[in-house]
Amino acid sequence: MPAKAWAWCLYDFANSAFPTIVSTFVIATYFTSAVAPSPVEGQAMWGWMQALAGVAIGILSPILGAVADAGGRRRALLALFTVLTALASAAIWFVHPRAEDALAALLLIGIATVSFELGTVFYNAMLPTVAPTEKMGRISGIGWGIGYIGGLLCLGVSLVVLLKPDPAPFGLDRGAAEHVRATALLVGAWILAFGWPVLLAVPDPREKPPVSQAIREGLRGIRDTLRQLPHQPVLGRFLLARLFYTDGLNTLFAFGAIYAAGRFGMKVEEILLFGILLNVTAGAGAFAGGWLEDRLGSRRTVLASLAAIILIGIALLMVESRTMFWVLGGGLGIFFGPAQAASRTLMARLAPPDQAAGWFGLFALSGRVTGFIGPSLLALATTLFASQVAGMAVVLGLLGLGALLLLRVRAA
Template identity: 40%
Template sequence: MVEETRAPKRGIWGWMLFDWAQQPFHTLIITFVFAPYFAAAVAPDAARGQELWGYATGIGGLLIALSSPVLGAIADASGPRKPWIFAFSILGVIGCWALWFAVPGMENLTFVLLAIALAVFGMEFAAVFNNAMMPTLVPRSELGRLSGSAWGLGYLGGLITLVLVLGFLSASPETGRTLLGFEPLFGLDPAMREGDRSSGPLTALWYVVFVLPMFLFTPDVKRKPSVSGAVKEGLSQLGKTLRRLPGERSYFSFLMSSMFYRDALNALYAFGGIYAAGVLGWSIIQIGIFGILANITGAAGAWLGGRADQRYGPKVVVSWSILILTFCCLLVISTTQTQVLFITVAEAAGGSGLPDITFYVAGALIGAAGGAIQAASRTLLVDQVDRDKVTEAFGLYALSGKATTFIGPLAIAFATAFFAQEAFGLSTQEAQRLGVTPIIVLFMIGLVLLPMVKSRQYEVAGP
C-alpha cells in the first residue's frame, strides 16, 4: 500500500495553477477566438476551414497517440514529471506564438496548420504529465475536491484572458471597436485581424508566467536510482499492464468509455466556435460572449461537480454530464439562423433572436457539464485501482485519452468533406451541421460502456 501524503499548500496551489496557465490555450486558441477566426477569415470558406482545422488538430492528436505510450513508460520508469512538462511546454509555446502570422486570406496555409498541430502536441502532452502528479499531492478522500477546484480555477483563467482579448485587443473590422467599445491596444489593426491573431502570443506569455509556480513549488516524484534501463523497464511494465487490462472489467471499461466521451468533449470544444461562425454567422465578439458565458458556467460546474463527486460519487456525475452534453449536441445541430430544434422560427437571418438565445443556453450547459465531467473523471479512475497502482493508473488514463484525440477532429473533417461534395447538393451550412454529428456517436459509445464501471467508494464491487 502507498502511504497517503500531503504536499505543502504552495505546492498544491502551484499544481492547480497549471490549469490556470493552460486553459487560455483551449479557450482562446481551440474554441472561441483563433479557431473561428481561422475558419472565417484565413481559410477559403467556413466549411473548408472546419475541415482543415480538423486535420491540423487531429494530426496533433495523432502524434500524441503514436508517441505517448513509449514516452509515458520511460517517464514512469525514470521518475520525475517536470522535465517532460518543460520540454513539451517549449513546443506548445512556440506553436502558439507562431499563430500571429496567420493573416487573413493567406494563400499557403501549411505554416499555420503546422503551428496549430505543434501547439496541440506540446500543450496537450504537458498536461498529460502534469495530471500524473495529482495523486501524490493529497489523500484519496480529497482528490475529487482538488480536481474540481483545479478545473474551476482553469476556467477562471480562461475567462479572464477571453475578456482581455475581446475587451481590449480584438476589434470588429467594420467598427474598429472592441466589445467594450475601445480602440484596440498597442495599435492593433482591426482590418488585418491583429486582435484575433494576438490570442496566440498572449496564450504563450500567459502560460510561461503562470506555469512557473508549478515548477518552483510543486513536489515531483524522485528520480529512480537507475535511469539507464528506464526505456526497457518502462516498456516492459507497460506491456504487462496492457496484457492484464482486458481481465479487469471495470478498469478496462472506464478507460474505453472515457476515451470516447473525452474525445467527444474535446471535439465539441474545438468546433463550437467554428460552427457558430459558419452556421449562425456569428462574429468573433459574439462567439467571445458565448465563450465568457461557457467559462463562467464551466468554473461553477467544475466546482459543484467536485462537491457532488464527494456526496454521490464520480460515476453519477460523469453519467449525468454525458446525457447533458449529448442533449446540447442535438440542440446545436438543430439550430441555424432560422431554425431551433429543426423548427422554423424565422424566415430570414435576424428575423428572430431565438436561435442565438438557444445557442447561448447550449453553451452554458456545455460549459457546466464539461467542467464537471473532466473533474469527476480523474477521481473515478482512482476507484478502479489499488492505492499502490494509482500513479500507474493516472499515466495510463492520460495516455489512453490522448491516444484517440485525433478521432473526433478527423471524423468531423471527413464528415464535413463528405457532405460538402457537389453530389449531395448541400449548402456550406448544411455540410457543417452534418459534419459535427460524429460527436454524438462518440458520447453514446462512452455512455454505453459506463454501466460496466464500478466506483468502489460508493458501490459493492461486482464479480
C-alpha cells in the same frame, strides 16, 4: 488545502488559455473565417489536423508516461511541454489572413496541441501526490474550476484589451488581423507567467536514474502496464468507455466556436462573449461537480454529465435562433467540467500511485487513440453533406456510445 495543491490547481489556470483562445474561441475561428479558403473547408482542414495530432498523442503519451514513472522526471517533462505549448502558440502571430498561410497555421497549432496534451499526462499524474484519496474529487474539481477562471480571464483580457478597441491598441493593424493574432502572443505569455509554481511546489516521487535507464525501464513499464489490463477489468472498461466519450467531448469543445461562426455568422468579438459565458457556467459546474463527486461517486457524475450534454447538444443542432443558441450553450457548459474532472479523479483513484504517470499515459491514450475518429468523422460528414450540422451530429453519437460503455463500469 495545502500549498502544493493550490500550485497544482494554478497550472490549470495557466494552461487553460490554450484550449480557450487557440483551440476554441479565437484562433480556431480566425483560421476558418480568415485563413482557410471557406468556413466549410476550414472546418474540414481543422478536423484533419486534430486527427493527426490525436494519432501523435496516442503514440507518445503512454511511452512518455512510463518513462516519467521509471525516471522520476515528471516535472522536467511537464516543463518541456509547457514551454513548447507556449512557444508554438505565440508563433501563430506570424499567420496572416491568407490561404497560403493555412498549412503553416495547421503545423503550429498541431505542435501546440500535441505539446499541451502530453504535458497534461504529467500534470494529471501529480494528483495523487497533492491530494489524499478522499479529497481527490474536490481538488480535481477545484483545478478544473480554476482552469475555467483562467480561460475566462484570458478571454476577457483578449476582448477588452486587444479585440474590442477601435482603433486597435499598440499600433496593431486591424486590416492584417494583428489584433486577433496578438491573442496568440497573450496565450504564450499567460502559460509561462502562471504555469511555473507547480514545478517548484510538487516534487518528483523519487530519485532520478540515468536517462537511458529510465527509457529502458519506461518501455518495460508500458509492457507491464498493458499486461496488467486483463487483470484490471474495471480500469480496462473505464478506459474503453473514456476512449469514445472523451473523443466526443474534445471534438464538441474544439469545434463549437467554428460551428457558431459558420452557422450563425458570429464574429470574433461575439464568439469571445459566448466563450466567456461558457467558461462562467463550466467553471461553476466544475466547482459544484467536485463537491458532488465526493458524495455521489465519479462514475455517476460522469454519466449524469454525459446525458445532459447529449440532450442539450441535440437541441442545439435544431435551433436557428441565436438567443436559444446562447441559452442552450450556457447550459451545456455546466456539464463539461464535471465530466472531465470526474474522469480524472476516477483514474487517479483506480491507478497504483507509483505507476500513476504510466496509467495516465494510457488515460491520455484512451482519449486520443481514437482522437482522430471524432474530427475525421466530423470532417467527412461536413464535406459529404456540405453541412456543419451534419458534422456536429456525428459527435453526439460518440458521446452516447461512451456513456453506454461506462454503464458497464462498476467501481466504488
